[in-house]
Amino acid sequence: MTTRSIRRSFAIAVAGVIAAGGIALAQPANAGTSAPSGPPAMLDAHSAATATAAEREGATAAPSKIGTRAHQDGLCHLYSNGQGDLCLYARAGLSESMSDFYWGDGSLWNNYFLSSGEGEGVVVANQSESYWNRDQYCGAWMYTRTNYRGDRLYVAPGDWGDFDDYYTNNIESIRWVC
Ligand SMILES: [Ca+2]
Ligand SMILES: [Ca+2]
Numbered sequence: 001m002t003t004r005s006i007r008r009s010f011a012i013a014v015a016g017v018i019a020a021g022g023i024a025l026a027q028p029a030n031a032g033t034s035a036p037s038g039p040p041a042m043l044d045a046h047s048a049a050t051a052t053a054a055e056r057e058g059a060t061a062a063p064s065k066i067g068t069r070a071h072q073d074g075l076c077h078l079y080s081n082g083q084g085d086l087c088l089y090a091r092a093g094l095s096e097s098m099s100d101f102y103w104g105d106g107s108l109w110n111n112y113f114l115s116s117g118e119g120e121g122v123v124v125a126n127q128s129e130s131y132w133n134r135d136q137y138c139g140a141w142m143y144t145r146t147n148y149r150g151d152r153l154y155v156a157p158g159d160w161g162d163f164d165d166y167y168t169n170n171i172e173s174i175r176w177v178c
Helices: 003-026 052-055
Strands: 087-090 095-101 131-135 139-145 147-157 160-162 174-175
Touching: 087 174, 131 139
Parallel strands: none
Antiparallel strands: 087 095, 087 131, 131 160, 139 147, 139 174
């Protein structure tokens, strides 16, 4: 590869990043209000999160928070770029206390229901009765054992609902599929 072609490749890569940013900024600011048909959109969309799919799936080195964004802050986020949290609720019907996951997590035994309501402060593992995937592009697997083992239930992008009898109070880890 010549010096000239290397520079050209670099210029294209930079242009791609700029274009991607422009696309994200062009998303409607109120994308959060058009989410699932059943539950209310609890929050307007926020500024775009920027993690890659690989970063979200491989949660081992993930920070517990990204600045003021997203993960485990007690708010079930949908961002203007279509990324969002997977939220687990202490009770059926997306009710009572909730715990939000922007990153996957191999063990819910050290996570707690965060928002106000019944179950607040309780460990999430084996205590959740309903779920809401606010991400518009990534699905997620929810597992009955830690470290993505046991039986698993898939939740599609934007989907929500009550766990059935088997999975109710039976989720111990979660992994994004982007
Ligand atoms: Ca959040
Ligand atoms: Ca955890």
